[in-house]
Amino acid sequence: METSPEAEEPPNFLQFTDLASENVGGKVLFATDDFFAPAENLLKSRSPEFKADEFTEFGKWMDGWETRRKRMPGVLFPAGHDWCLIQLGIPGIIHGFEADTDFFTGNYAPRFSVQAACLQQEEIPEIAPRGIKIGTAATNEELESINKLKSDNWSVLVPMAKLKPGYVGKSHNYFAVSSQRRWTHIRLNIYPDGGIARFKVYGFGQRDWSTVEPNELYDLVAMENGGVCVGFSNAHFGHPKNIIGVGRSKSMADGWETARRLDRPPILQRDGKGALLMPGSEWAIFRLAHPGVITQIEIDTNHFKGNFPDTCRLDGGVLSAQEEEDGVVRKWEVKQDLNWQPLLSVTKLSAHKRHFFDGRSLRLRDVITHVKLTIAPDGGVSRLRLWGFAQSVLSADH
Structure with missing residues (x-):
């Protein structure tokens, strides 16, 4: 060794x-x-x-x-x-x-x-x-x-x-x-x-997945089960690996918080649907503890009161080990050809609150290995939970 x-x-x-x-x-x-x-x-x-x-x-x-x-x-x-x-x-x-x-x-x-x-x-x-x-x-x-x-x-x-x-x-x-x-x-x-x-x-x-029940829900992104953050755009105040941690967050320090984007306009405005008209966003990518189908999502902004994101979205996909390695080396540059599919559409967030989403909100019902959480324009999230069923992906290199 x-x-x-x-x-x-x-x-x-x-x-x-x-x-x-x-x-x-x-x-x-x-x-x-x-x-x-x-x-x-x-x-x-x-x-x-x-x-x-x-x-x-x-x-x-x-x-x-x-x-x-x-x-x-x-x-x-x-x-x-x-x-x-x-x-x-x-x-x-x-x-x-x-x-x-x-x-x-x-x-x-x-x-x-x-x-x-x-x-x-x-x-x-x-x-x-x-x-x-x-x-x-x-x-x-x-x-x-x-x-x-x-x-x-x-x-x-x-x-x-x-x-x-x-x-x-x-x-x-x-x-x-x-x-x-x-x-x-x-x-x-x-x-x-x-x-x-x-x-x-x-x-x-690392969980012993050979002992799990196929019809039981598991938090497939939780660090205690083997989920891991493999990339992010900004972690100025807190690392995104914190948001897959154990239990609810203890403070803002126990979450993911980005710097305020410098490209935000001096005067803020909203579009006709109420979304902020601001360029840019921040993101973090996670490898699931086990490939699976996501059926329930929780996004928690606990402790983030004056600095929560305006909106978020989630995308999922199947990435091979080589694709993940290339992404890490290239810092997940935009030009990298990855087959991300919408899992949760752009959704408004609130301060200091647990947000829950289930089958009526989720758009992707296929087996995935990775997720990308995008927040706009910036701010803090305390926890991300992705409950689902562990399943295998024959085409993924895992």
């Missing part, structure tokens, strides 16, 4: 979902030590912060996971280094990791490695909730329980590698992974001790 250290340019896998984020249900099951700061901080979705004058009874307050300084090998735990286990919020295919050491300068973990496993629910022992605790190490009882997973034998996705200290502009450590297996759990090892601010696991979800 190949891995690559951080490159000068941010890697492409940052466009995928953080499968371990607290926002999608990721959680820490076990950590050898949480003396200065708990491992749960690793999975926070917001950026790390630094409070210069804040201390706890155990030492400097840090926004990350920081263990005590080791003084003897094998003390507390026989591995001789610290580690934690993370249950992914969305099991799936992993394309890369990010270890952010932001603000950890003289106390960062100098090396780390990553292991992974795909576990069935019955393989996971009963583990007591950790709570948020500092100044502690795992108990012998906790270690005995977690050792049943034999995590030291899990597959190695990133061999031991050096990390950089958390100075401004240099704290992000990226590692690409080439693996097509589905993973559910991660073991993060640090050598021998120290701190990491954030740990992100980039990829896309």
